[in-house]
Amino acid sequence: MTEDLRIGVVGCGYWGSKHVRVLSSISDVDVALIDQDAGRRAQLTESYTVFATVPKLEDVADSLDAVIIATPPTTHYPVAKMALDAGLHVLVEKPMTTDIDDAVHLNRLADERGLCLMVGHTFEYNPAVWSLADTIRTPEFGRVRYINSARLNLGLYQQDTDVLWDLAPHDISIINRILDSRPTSVSAWGLKLMGDKSDVAYLSLRYGDIDVNASIHVSWLDPLKVRRTTVVGENCMAVYDDVSDERLRVFDKGVDKSTAETSPGHPLHYRNGNIVSPYIDFQEPLMLELNAFVRAIRTGERPAADGSSGLDVVATLCAADASQRIGGGWVDVPHPSITASATNGDSSLRLVEVAK
DSSP: OOOOEEEEEEOOSHHHHHHHHHHTTSTTEEEEEEOSOHHHHHHHHTTSOOSEEESSGGGTGGGOSEEEEOSOGGGHHHHHHHHHHTTOEEEEESSSOSSHHHHHHHHHHHHHHTOOEEEEOGGGGOHHHHHHHHHHTSTTTOSEEEEEEEEEEEOOOOSSSOHHHHHHHHHHHHHHHHHTOOOSEEEEEEEOSSSSSOSEEEEEEEETTTTEEEEEEEESEEEEEEEEEEEEESSOEEEEETTSSSOEEEEEEEEEEOOTTTSTTOOEEEEEEEEEOOOOOOOOHHHHHHHHHHHHHHHOOOOSSBHHHHHHHHHHHHHHHHHHHTTSOOEEOOOOOOOTTSOOOOOOOOBOOOOO
């Protein structure tokens, strides 16, 4: 019989408590609570069975197989490094780090030690996102022309990060996954309306290798909760809406160029067809994500949201920060090698010319 995995949750606040809930429902997993707030730990032990409750990772590291890190973003790197150095598999919440070189280092540590490094890009485990990816890859959909994504809400304001680093990792990881690509350059700008951190931000992404542009709007200052991604193709359009009962709708709509013979004086022809909402066997994304983490630990299988995926998102966000500092100009997204034998390479951010 396979022994139970012992997984510690580092940081038992809003999101960490969700990890505790889901882990506690997985039959071959035992959970440890790691948080400096004894009140948080005590509250969770009233609802879930745990084998340890301690304030620091060092207090229980020798008894663990893996950790899930749900602490503030600026602490992700040192906590993840400590865990990997201790020989533990790691799932670290998004963003993986707040620095490119730190993200590269974590990937190399995991590779050197043969450990799983996974990132909490939960929407990569959303069945509706999987269905969206399958839909836009069909010949009927046609080549993707552009993508627009919006993630808006009233709050939750974060203490150590801005709205870009808090919300945009979700949209970047979704777009990267459905396109099976990563941005080559980014333009970004933000608004500081309620404090010294951006609470509204806009990003434009270029996927140069496949000639696709994407835009992202994130906000902590919106009266409505919006979680929507629109993909426009040559023949169809698709809308993934995570707060709708119909999470995915595919529209047989488009604009065609008319020829002079078929439509003289009218260069464009508008086409309206059926709207289809495909059946989606929906399961909780966090459950799917944590089952994938457990499977990766047991089998060595590389998870979809691995450390390389986390690095791509961190590199994009760092480039977005650089773009904001120069007033929204386009900046190349660096993609340094993560192989342990490679040199550190040029992970610098470079301003690029915008074609007029």
